[in-house]
Amino acid sequence: MPVISRGLEGIVAAESRLGNVNGAEGSLHYCGYSIDELVEHCCYEEVVYLLWHNRLPKLSELKELKTGLRAERELPAGVIDFIKSAPRNARPIDVMRTAVSMLGCYDTVRGDLLSMTENEQIAIKLTSQIGVIAAYFHRARRGLELPPVRKDLGEAAHFLYLLTGEEPTPDAEKTLDVAYILHAEHGFNASTFTARVVSSTLSDMYSAISAAIGALKGPLHGGANEGVIHMLEEIGSLDQVDRWVEDALANKRKIMGIGHRVYKVLDPRAPHLKKMAVKLSDELGEAKWIMMSERIAEMMSERKGLNANVDFYSATVYHSLGIPTDLFTPIFAISRMSGWTAHVLEQNADNRLFRPLSEYIGRSLGTPVPPINER
Numbered sequence: 001m002p003v004i005s006r007g008l009e010g011i012v013a014a015e016s017r018l019g020n021v022n023g024a025e026g027s028l029h030y031c032g033y034s035i036d037e038l039v040e041h042c043c044y045e046e047v048v049y050l051l052w053h054n055r056l057p058k059l060s061e062l063k064e065l066k067t068g069l070r071a072e073r074e075l076p077a078g079v080i081d082f083i084k085s086a087p088r089n090a091r092p093i094d095v096m097r098t099a100v101s102m103l104g105c106y107d108t109v110r111g112d113l114l115s116m117t118e119n120e121q122i123a124i125k126l127t128s129q130i131g132v133i134a135a136y137f138h139r140a141r142r143g144l145e146l147p148p149v150r151k152d153l154g155e156a157a158h159f160l161y162l163l164t165g166e167e168p169t170p171d172a173e174k175t176l177d178v179a180y181i182l183h184a185e186h187g188f189n190a191s192t193f194t195a196r197v198v199s200s201t202l203s204d205m206y207s208a209i210s211a212a213i214g215a216l217k218g219p220l221h222g223g224a225n226e227g228v229i230h231m232l233e234e235i236g237s238l239d240q241v242d243r244w245v246e247d248a249l250a251n252k253r254k255i256m257g258i259g260h261r262v263y264k265v266l267d268p269r270a271p272h273l274k275k276m277a278v279k280l281s282d283e284l285g286e287a288k289w290i291m292m293s294e295r296i297a298e299m300m301s302e303r304k305g306l307n308a309n310v311d312f313y314s315a316t317v318y319h320s321l322g323i324p325t326d327l328f329t330p331i332f333a334i335s336r337m338s339g340w341t342a343h344v345l346e347q348n349a350d351n352r353l354f355r356p357l358s359e360y361i362g363r364s365l366g367t368p369v370p371p372i373n374e375r
């Protein structure tokens with residue numbers, strides 16, 4: 001009997017120079033740099049450059065990347081028409097997945113066997129346009145005008161600008177920029193692995209990224225950040241937390257934002273997000289969500305030895321920035337676009353088709369096909 005690793009747990013499927021997720025220690029590095037250093041010293045665009053080129057940019061290279069990203073913000077008219085005509089009650093993550101797939105039809109650089117340079121150009125377009133898609137759909141569903149894209153704002157600030165129609169405060173911009181850095185890359189997580197599997201067939205980058213967005217939206221992965229707010233709303237108040245969590249555990253219900261396949265200790269991104277969540281909650285004078293979150297985390301650590309993951313406190317951060325809950329997973333996708341595209345480029349550079357085996361446990365082999373009226 002072959003050894004089966006359900007969910008591919010513990011399986012090393014390829015080498016990568018991108019993220020190093022150390023589950024025992026609780027550390028995360030991108031291309032050798034600790035996320036703690038990166039959030040301290042870099043902006044999101046520097047991290048994008050790092051992931052695509054495996055080195056930090058010089059000032060001139062950073063400027064060139066920023067200019068390149070800003071030059072590609074305009075969406076094709078057909079994609080804007082789709083965004084305006086999509087059902088207003090559609091989930092933004094579904095609109096995003098569909099629009100990203102559409103972008104592939106509008107790109108004049110098309111085809112499966114593109115050069116590295118052509119794929120890098122697609123990576124720039126996707127990273128630049130994905131935030132515009134989410135913000136435009138949010139405005140369109142509210143019946144608001146879609147402001148023209150601007151070239152004078154960085155990625156995080158531009159997203160907040162399009163969403164609200166107003167330039168964000170430096171604090172709000174910095175908060176989202178740090179969140180983008182923290183979500184940029186995470187090894188062979190389910191959505192990144194999905195992107196690499198698609199790429200490994202030599203399919204195109206748009207197909208790989210559309211599939212990755214589909215994988216990210218699930219509540220066991222990136223969709224958990226929206227689940228956290230729904231859970232907090234369902235619990236209602238701090239004095240209800242203990243009873244709610246006990247009931248959830250008794251009913252074998254998963255607590256959103258808690259637990260991780262790789263981290264056996266605290267997710268190293270969580271303290272950064274918690275710090276920002278506490279600061280924002282203090283500023284807003286709305287301590288309720290963060291206090292409830294802290295109590296849930298404490299109980300889960302005591303009862304199950306499980307810790308908060310990246311989705312747990314990011315939910316309160318985005319909520320405190322006034323962002324609607326159903327845009328939380330799209331924001332995760334905006335930042336993870338850098339990691340996904342970096343992985344697609346890495347896969348293309350040294351490709352081998354992903355094709356694991358399954359152990360057949362079905363009907364006896366060779367069972368005769370019964371006539372249709374005897375089935």
Ligand SMILES: CC(=O)SCCNC(=O)CCNC(=O)[C@H](O)C(C)(C)COP(=O)(O)OP(=O)(O)OC[C@H]1O[C@@H](n2cnc3c(N)ncnc32)[C@H](O)[C@@H]1OP(=O)(O)O
Nearest residue numbers: 219220221222224253254255256257258259260261309311
């Ligand atoms: C960006 C990200 O993707 S981070 C993860 C985001 N996902 C979530 O926050 C959803 C909630 N968490 C989970 O469902 C899980 O912890 C996962 C999916 C992240 C990891 O899952 P796995 O490694 O497959 O662990 P699995 O789901 O098998 O859980 C192992 C045990 O811990 C329990 N457990 C794990 N997470 C939780 C949780 N959040 N709440 C309650 N119990 C949990 C399981 O019930 C199971 O218990 P059992 O052995 O008594 O049956």
Ligand SMILES: O=C([O-])CC(=O)C(=O)O
Nearest residue numbers: 185186188189190261310
């Ligand atoms: O690595 C994982 O399984 C999930 C995760 O934390 C991420 O994608 O950021």
